Amino acid sequence: MKVLTSLGCLTLAVALGLASGPARALEPAGTVAEIEGSAQATHTDGQSEALALNASVYVGDRIATGPRSRVSILLQDDSLLTLAPGTKLEINELVYKPQQSLRRSVFSLVQGSMMAVVGGWFSSSVEESQWEVRTPTAVAGVRGSSLVADVQNTGGRSTSTVASLGGLIGVQALVDPTGKIVLLQPNYFTVVPQGGLPSDAQMLDADMLQELLNSLIFSQSALDQRGDQFRNTQGLQATTIYLTPEALASLLGVVLSQGTTHWEDPSQVIFQEPAPLTPVSIRVVMP
Template sequence: MQRVYSVFAILLMCVSLAYSWESTARVKFMLGKVERQQKNKTQWDKLRLNSSIYSGDRIRTAGNARVEIEMPDKTVIRIDQNSIFDIKEIKTDKDDGEDKMSFSVWAGNIWAKFKKIVSDRQVRRIESPSAVVAIRGTTLEVNVDKAQTTRVSVIEGKVAVTSKDAKGEVLVGSSQQTIVKKGQPPQKPTPMSSTGTASGASGSLSLKIDRPPLQITDPSLVSGGLHITGKTVPGASVFANGTPLNVDANGRISGRLSVVEGANKFNVKATYQGQSASQKIAVYVNTKKPHIRFSTPLVAGFVNKRGYSLSGAVFDETPLDKIRVTINGDEVANVRGRGSFNKTVILQEGANTIRIVAQDLSKNSSEKTEQIFLDTVKPVITVTEPAQPNFIRLEPPRPPLQQRGDNRFVQIVRGVIIDPAPSSGLKRLVVNGKEIKPNSDGSFEAEIILKRGENRLIILVEDLAGNIARDANRRIIVR
């Protein structure tokens, strides 16, 4: 029985180690509502920027949403809106002893740029309900429609495409595409067109716009415009949202389009001899840093309470942007566009640095830093003269001519103020209501006026952090 438990424990350890060594991908960019269903789970969770993606994860995007995922080998996959995408397997030669990545597109559209395959041990594959795509270092798009028809468009490189339910394989090269219908072999590759149909078969005009980056953070693009390039037939007229683009004698397209902060969508349309083609592109411009405002100003100085409450608001001028707020590395808020934050920072005795950072989806960040000194120790009062708590001073009656001032006497009070470490420094010293400036070593001397009878000696000292010490237990009795 003990051997069974031992074997079971070893198996559990192996599973744990295997999970900890599992290769992961990472979310590099995200726009809109994107959800993830983890392996062996039924619920959908909200996906976040910089999240780790594991083998077995399923990703789905809502309308007007998209997400960009970077694999361990720097392969980039962009999942467009209304798509369902599976990460079936991620294995790297370094961590797993294998170099294999496989994915499934169940619905929607993806764009991917794979690193070049340099060894037969490397396997890269994308499946759909109707097709299997073997990849050897390629930039391509895979689209699956409601009828489970798959369109594979190769922008650069070469792929082998087979059907899941029928025999036959086709090789699709750069600027070519093939269509695989459910239960049928792949169609013969044809030149790509913007609408996903073969330009030779349907007579539609060829148009290919180079995809710009999904997100732009360079402020010069807002003033100078987004540079657009592409390819069409010589002599075609090309417009983007009504703005004309240049087409040279070789059919190369170039031009600049005005962009604004936030989401920008363009419909590029080419016309030639009664034929037309169009292609949609989108970019997200985010050049603005988030703003941080505090409900109360930061106290740049000394405090005497360990709990320092910090609250305020953040906002970003870029539409749909998301802001992450951290205080000393701890996340205190994750808001869309604008929102508030509140945190109580526990200070340590002495100097403390408080660092507030607000960062948006495009890594634009603002930062505020302050030094706060915590001093919770009260100053120590030592009276050296008069040294006794109850000091009796004998003053015999004066001659008749001096009896007018018989009831007023001058008393010298001396002592030392010590401000223990961590010392914030002395702010004020008051002896019987009179403010006294102590010497640099903390010693002080004051004159007070006494009356015949009992006189109370009250000494108050306050440091820069607000700690107050009192000595009100001394009496000077004049007889």
């Protein structure tokens, strides 16, 4: 009887262990590529985990950043998400199977700001390829683009701002998902109030662009620390290049003209082989 009881308890313990940790048995949706300050992921089983460099995140995770904190996540679909301080984001879906002509990525931005650089494979069929950011007021559809989304909650009401930094983005109101679509060209934005429709596309001016990006940029001390960690791990010596803004623009122009990248249209970056690893620190000197 004691043996049977022990075996029964062992079986129950194993079953409970499997049931309590489903996220660990799943394939990760992405990996933390950069972090500054604190961020945590709450898994579908209710367990919370403090995120660190190279930590895994999973479908169903709710990710939250603390004050003065940022995190960048490299997803399995070759996209990069960056979350600003005080941001809450949920990974709703992530399916990336180019060999089967299937891609579906859906995220919910509850509050705060995020930037997404969406790369990888896209089908010519919208039914086969879908990449969406949903906010309390809007749905933004992305195809190989770079976007910034911001959600402000004031007095119990939400307002969403969506801006394109590269590529074409379609934005609809959550209250009318089959209605008006605002198409955003690069450097254009739209505002979607709670219960309302998206505003017409408006051009980003320098001040608004800076305001959107300020909270998403990692501090220099965090970048320096990360660079030191990388060099110590890889045993590499980085070369520092000092450039003026004009020289940097000229350099980027050369790179783009050679066809090695497609910043204006990241959807063209499909199955590119990575370049050989050359650590370089670029510092732009403002006159």
